[in-house]
Amino acid sequence: MTPDAPGRTPLPAGVHPFPHPHLLGIEGLQPWEIGFLLDEAESWIEFNRLPAKSDGRLRGLTQINAFFENSTRTLLSFEIAGKRLGADVVNMGVSQSSVKKGETLLDTALTLNAMHPDVIVIRHDSSGAVQLIAEKVGCPVLNAGDGRHEHPTQALLDALTIRRRKGRIAGLTVAICGDILHSRVARSNFQLLGALGAKVRAVAPPTLIGEDTDRLGVDVYTDMDKGLDGADVVMMLRLQRERMSGAYFPSTREYFHFYGLTEQRLAAAKPDVLVMHPGPMNRGVEIDTRVADDISRSAITEQVEMGVAVRMACLDVLTRARRGVEGWS
């Protein structure tokens, strides 16, 4: 069922495969740099399926997961990724942090930095917060989601999933549906899928699409049926109900009626359409249970698996310079 993994992405002559100190977003990455990270991640997939999964390349390195916003799956995924590479992983959740005691974000960053971490993974509910910290610390920073801005490892794992299922990304039509306005996943995916040559659509009620979203290189649809027409991939986004019922749309009942992904609605897409969701899902709100659980089309659990591989690749690549890997210093 899975097509053969494609060969490594060709690199232009004389170019370093990943010259960036941090991974703050997909914006600014060259297509071959994205391809390089995907290729690196590819090599971890089989490894992760072995019973003994330990690789010692990050042994002795300290990885801090600083999560200023609640997370379960992303935090777990980064923790597992770090541990499989042999890093000493510590998690700092918002509930334990001094942020609650009134410390400013920059003071927290300086405090973390004084402990000499070798890589910091950060999630924060303010757009741009991760970059702000990255400017103040002396080690690589990985953005695990900042506000409505970017969530680069999610976009990478989505791309890896699509590439493995479809054998390519260029030329595919990908419909990203739901709460585009509040979604960092959508913004990272617009950039990544666009850079790799997919035709990307944003599908949402007009209240949940940001102004001038079409300027981000995507086609905007407010009619779900039109937005799904002929799609190769349908990527559903979580409706952040806690933030907005009544303000951006009237009710989950109405939302599901016009924007929920159902079998009937999915019939407009290609017969071999791939259904994705970054999780956690609201069944019956943005996605019908039968669609979510249809293993022939749904890649939702596969996305989680790819997530670990992608994060291992990112942790590996970003720490190569400090580990003295040849060609990376």
Add this chain to the structure above:
Amino acid sequence: MTALAFTNARLIDPESGLDRPGTLIVEDRQILSIDGPVPQGAETVDCGSKVLAPALIDAGVFKADAAACLAGGIARVLLMPDQSPPLDDPAVVERAQRIGKPHVWVHPLAAATRGLGGTELAEIGLMKLAGAVGVATGRGWIADSGVMHRLMQYATAFDLVVVTHAEDHSLAGDAAATAGEFATRLGLPSAPAFAEALAVARDVRLAAATGARLHIRQVTTAESLDIIRRAKARGVRVTCGVTPAHMLLNDQATLGYRSFARLSPPLRGETDRLAILDALVDGTIDVIASGHDPRTQEDKRLPFADAAPGMVGAETLLALALTPVHDGRMDLPALLARLTSNPARLFGLPGGRLAPGEPADLVLFDPSGPWRVDADQMAASSDNTPFDGMPVQGRVVMTVKGGEIFRA
């Protein structure tokens, strides 16, 4: 159902501009032809050279008052969401469509926000599927510009017209009159007329930003009309309406504390009234509607400021609206467009046209027939007209709805 042949009629179709003597043939509840062959066994109605036009469409009533509609030549009404319970749920909208049967077609306007509270969006997509032809803010305006912005954005997904009441409530509040000499003499709580212009300016700006279709149900001041005139010229999708009361009465009508003249928006000064007539002639005003709002004695037999606003108007709509025609300022087809084809087009309704295939909703009337408004003789469910005793011209002879004749 037998076919009908309306012979010897002055046929007026505002949509096409048709205005000539002829015969209109009706069969199976629809218009079959103009001057076509008369089917076997058709019943003949001699129109006696009177005007036969599409039945009126009253774009905004608070009660589907069948008797008043038939007396007034109205076959279709847009029902405001201010009902009990409010039209803010698909099931309620579904039911509201049926309350006029068999005399008048009722097209509900969905409440824009839950309970008309102005904060949470109502299920306007589902209500459209249930039969709503637009969404309305009701008697009030939505003060929160963020809510209004999202409402207009959201409405574009369903191509629904947003019908607003434009008065800045923080100014208009409990005011019972327009600020000015008469309100001051009478000592009535009043609000400046620009409370309307502020609201109109905001809503027009939001319509421009979102591309939504906006219909301001009542525009009553020169300043508001200027804003709309300019917005239309820029291509903003805005339309507006007015009631005969604001066309024909000014705030002097409130002298004597006549609570039947307590309206919302309140009656304006003479300058504004004249501006309304100009705007009607130049096309800035698209629709004339009655705002039909029967009020009980308990609501109206109160000191002026304590009385509920509102007036009955369905059966006087045509005669009063004809005033600019009698004054020689508009021709009859152009005036009728504001009562028929314009509201039909704005809200995507059937009818409003004399053309084969359209529903046989017709009004036969004598444009110069004189009569006197008499509150004691009203067909409406209440008598709160500010025009009691006024002599008018334009008498409805019969109303035809779905091929069925109702004599006035």
